[in-house]
Amino acid sequence: MKHLHLLLLLILAGVDSTTFAHHSDAGYDRERLVAFEGVVTRYVYRNPHIMIYVETEDGTLGQVEWEIETGSVPIMSRSGWESSMISPGDVVTIRAHPERSGRNRAILNTLETGDGRLWSQIEGDLEATAIADSLEGVWKGLSHTNVRRQFSEAHLTPAALVAREEYNDFTDDPNLLCIPHPTPFTIGSVNYLSGIEIHESHAVLRNEFLDVNRMVYMDGRDHPEDGQRTVQGHSIGWWEGETLVVDTQLFDEFNSGNGIGIPSGYSKHVVERYSLSDDGTRVIVDILLEDPEFLVEPFSGRLEMLYTPHLELHNYNCIPEVVEN
Structure with missing residues (x-):
């Protein structure tokens, strides 16, 4: 050889x-x-x-x-x-x-x-080949609007800076246990497809990576008082004209809740606003993220996803043992 x-x-x-x-x-x-x-x-x-x-x-x-x-x-x-x-x-x-x-x-x-x-x-980014008439469908994030890249400019508190410095990619990454990062860091992924389903009483926001499947309640309920805290939080939604507004609270503490190695706390609050582009080829998502324990000031960003009805969402079916070699 x-x-x-x-x-x-x-x-x-x-x-x-x-x-x-x-x-x-x-x-x-x-x-x-x-x-x-x-x-x-x-x-x-x-x-x-x-x-x-x-x-x-x-x-x-x-x-x-x-x-x-x-x-x-x-x-x-x-x-x-x-x-x-x-x-x-x-x-x-x-x-x-x-x-x-x-x-x-x-x-x-x-x-x-x-x-x-x-x-x-x-x-890589694809060319627009189809036009959507609603937010529903399969979407692929565009690289120039990647939210992680935008978030790299966010002003972090001393607690966040210390946590990021101490973070170890090979031992502390929750993805090793098949636990995905919370919103907004799985929206508009460049490598993994997203799916949006709209129903009368709820919406479902999916992403292939680690099988993210977010339930958004749209039946008029509020966030529950003293509700259970989870990594993905509790989401409610409503329409403002043709814009879908998603409000998420009740996040649990998480070591990478604000990006890789940057924690999130109980005060984390995310608002996402989904709207269709004028030409129908893209979904535009405006994001507002607040977490005063780890962010000096609220973060706002905008990402875009291309309509890709010819692509199929895969189930991830993560197996933790594969990473623990």
């Missing part, structure tokens, strides 16, 4: 890198690229992410096994991947960004199979 292990450890300069939006992404060194040829020992095609285990030869250590992380099943299936794409014993060439800790673990850039085909995660 051609021995490439670590001979192509590069400082990236102008090398294209597939963008993976993933819970533990910060633990990988995007400035380095490891490339090697090896033999597949295991191919785990399930959520929270597809894993490829590859054995290769190290000049000093002999045979070593690398854990290669890819995207989740919904993302990779839309990129052409299948459960039968590779099998144990297949020879593949890996290009990946290694973990900062030094372990033999990396996040995939590209995989080349024995037939010469190159595989990667294919994601």
Whole structure:
């Protein structure tokens, strides 16, 4: 077997890198690229992410096994991947960004199979191809309006700054336990599809990532006094003209309730306003987030989602044990 292990450890300069939006992404060194040829020992095609285990030869250590992380099943299936794409014993060439800790673990850039085909995660903004006449349907977030990027400019309290500094992506991430982040951080995901269902007495807001399924009560009720607090909170909604207003309170304390590593408290309050764009190709969501324990001032943002009726929402069916290797 051609021995490439670590001979192509590069400082990236102008090398294209597939963008993976993933819970533990910060633990990988995007400035380095490891490339090697090896033999597949295991191919785990399930959520929270597809894993490829590859054995290769190290000049000093002999045979070593690398854990290669890819995207989740919904993302990779839309990129052409299948459960039968590779099998144990297949020879593949890996290009990946290694973990900062030094372990033999990396996040995939590209995989080349024995037939010469190159595989990667294919994601990005799509072109508008359909027009919606209501908020209902399947929607895909547009990258230039990503709420996480906007929230990076929010002014944090000292308590939030300390918590973020102490946060460890590999031990503290709730996604490792298949617990999704609360609103507004799953709205308009660029990599995962969102779904909106409107009923007479309620609405359902879905996102593929970790099977987020939010019930919005629209029967005139208020938030319950001393109601049960949950990670996703309690949501009520109403119409203001053609705009759907969603008010969410009763959040539980959560270590990443205001973004990765930034906690949220009992005073967190989110208002989302959903409206259809004039041309019907997008949903526009205006967001107001208050949480005085961790935010110096309220955060406001706007995101957009493209109407994608030709795409199908996948069930995530997260299995915590996959992440606990």
